[in-house]
Amino acid sequence: MRIGELSRRTGVSERALRYYEEQGLLRPERRPSGYRVYRDADVPAVRRIRVLLAAGLGVAQIAQALPCMVDDDGLLAPTCPELVAALVEHRDRIGEAIDELEATRANLDAILAAEVPRLSP
Amino acid sequence: MRIGELSRRTGVSERALRYYEEQGLLRPERRPSGYRVYRDADVPAVRRIRVLLAAGLGVAQIAQALPCMVDDDGLLAPTCPELVAALVEHRDRIGEAIDELEATRANLDAILAAEVPRLSP
DNA sequence: CTTGACTTTGACGTCAACGTCAAGGTTTAG
DNA sequence: CTAAACCTTGACGTTGACGTCAAAGTCAAG
Numbered sequence: 608m609r610i611g612e613l614s615r616r617t618g619v620s621e622r623a624l625r626y627y628e629e630q631g632l633l634r635p636e637r638r639p640s641g642y643r644v645y646r647d648a649d650v651p652a653v654r655r656i657r658v659l660l661a662a663g664l665g666v667a668q669i670a671q672a673l674p675c676m677v678d679d680d681g682l683l684a685p686t687c688p689e690l691v692a693a694l695v696e697h698r699d700r701i702g703e704a705i706d707e708l709e710a711t712r713a714n715l716d717a718i719l720a721a722e723v724p725r726l727s728p
Numbered sequence: 729m730r731i732g733e734l735s736r737r738t739g740v741s742e743r744a745l746r747y748y749e750e751q752g753l754l755r756p757e758r759r760p761s762g763y764r765v766y767r768d769a770d771v772p773a774v775r776r777i778r779v780l781l782a783a784g785l786g787v788a789q790i791a792q793a794l795p796c797m798v799d800d801d802g803l804l805a806p807t808c809p810e811l812v813a814a815l816v817e818h819r820d821r822i823g824e825a826i827d828e829l830e831a832t833r834a835n836l837d838a839i840l841a842a843e844v845p846r847l848s849p
Numbered sequence: 850c851t852t853g854a855c856t857t858t859g860a861c862g863t864c865a866a867c868g869t870c871a872a873g874g875t876t877t878a879g
Numbered sequence: 880c881t882a883a884a885c886c887t888t889g890a891c892g893t894t895g896a897c898g899t900c901a902a903a904g905t906c907a908a909g
Contacts, residue, residue, distance in 0.1 A: 611885065621886090622867060630866095640875055641887055662835045665865075684842035691843060698836045701829055708826045714783045715819045721805035722812060732855065742856090747897060761905055762857055786895070 610635075613645045617653040624653070630666040632656055632673065651678060658683055663701055668693070731756075734766045738774040745774070751787040753777055753794065772799060779804055784822055789814070 614621045627633045628643070633652065635643040655678055659669045672694075675687035685691050735742045748754045749764070754773065756764040776799055780790045793815075796808035806812050 609886075620867075622869085625888095626867060638875090642875075643886085658835070658839075660866085661832065662839065663829075663832045679842075682842050683839050685839065691840065694836060694840055698833055698840070701833045701836065705826055705829045705833070708784075708822055708829065711782065711784050712819055712822045712826070714779070715815060715822070718779075718783065718804050718806065719812065719815055719819070721800075721803050730856075741897075743897060743899085746858095751896095759905090763905075764856085781896085 608645050608647075610643050610645070613649060613653065616650050617657075619653055619657065627653070627656060627666070631670045632666060651681075655683060662694075663697065668697075729766050729768075731764050731766070734770060734774065737771050738778075740774055740778065748774070748777060748787070752791045753787060772802075776804060783818075785818065789818075 608616075610621050610624055613619075613624060617624075624633065625643075628635060633645075633649060633656075635645045635649065638644055655673065655676070656669060659672060660666075664672065672685070672690055675685055675690040677684050677686055685694060729737075731742050731745055734740075734745060738745075745754065746764075749756060754766075754770060754777075756766045756770065759765055776794065776797070777790060780793060781787075785793065793806070793811055796806055796811040798805050798807055806815060
């Protein structure tokens with residue numbers, strides 16, 4: 608299939624698909640005209656990419672992660688131990704980000720709690 | 729005092745201080761030479777800006793928020809009801825961001841839980 | 850007077866994953 | 880054969896709070 612169809616079948620924009628290729632996440636063949644030709648297997652491949660993006664990984668990380676993952680019919684699993692380590696570290700960073708946001712929210716709550724110590728009728 | 733001293737006293741870079749002025753958060757006087765002249769009151773003023781930045785507000789928001797806040801010796805409190813509403817809304821958005829990150833982390837946990845269904849010795 | 854510390858205004862760089870044209874080939878249905 | 884749909888490679892724009900020079904003026908001390 609060509610890029611338009613892959614886009615429709617995955618819900619991912621053509622621009623994004625070209626970007627993924629540019630970043631080494633996809634490697635479609637080419638027609639003599641230059642048109643990209645994707646295989647059916649690229650549909651789940653794109654899905655995998657989106658899962659990892661949704662997991663907060665960057666494309667560079669994903670490029671390294673993909674060769675180390677198996678896809679048991681939708682269930683994505685890491686195989687290389689170093690990838691597992693990287694994912695764990697990443698999860699920890701997300702935890703820290705959550706903590707920061709919660710602190711931020713507490714900050715806001717404190718400000719809101721101090722709301723206008725104006726007249727007490 | 730001039731910008732260098734304010735920077736040292738607040739721990740905020742000179743670049744940031746100029747940026748805050750550019751965005752209307754600070755209004756230092758000027759010497760004939762063009763040098764910025766800050767008052768002592770600008771030290772806590774900068775502190776207030778950092779608190780709001782740490783609360784996740786953007787400089788544009790802060791520019792609108794500052795005139796509506798009182799600073800009871802370090803305890804920042806909003807006075808305008810619309811500002812309170814904006815802060816509440818912002819807090820809600822932070823809550824949503826936290827939810828998203830937690831979903832992201834859950835995603836990662838799912839991937840990690842699927843770790844290598846390899847050999848079972 | 851001079852040197853070195855301090856300051857000024859630009860103005861481009863950063864980080865990420867694309868969005869959004871623009872100009873120009875390719876394919877295909879009719 | 881032709882128009883419509885589809886595709887290509889650039890290349891700049893987006894978002895925010897600054898970082899990082901660069902060229903040049905100002906000020907304080909000796």
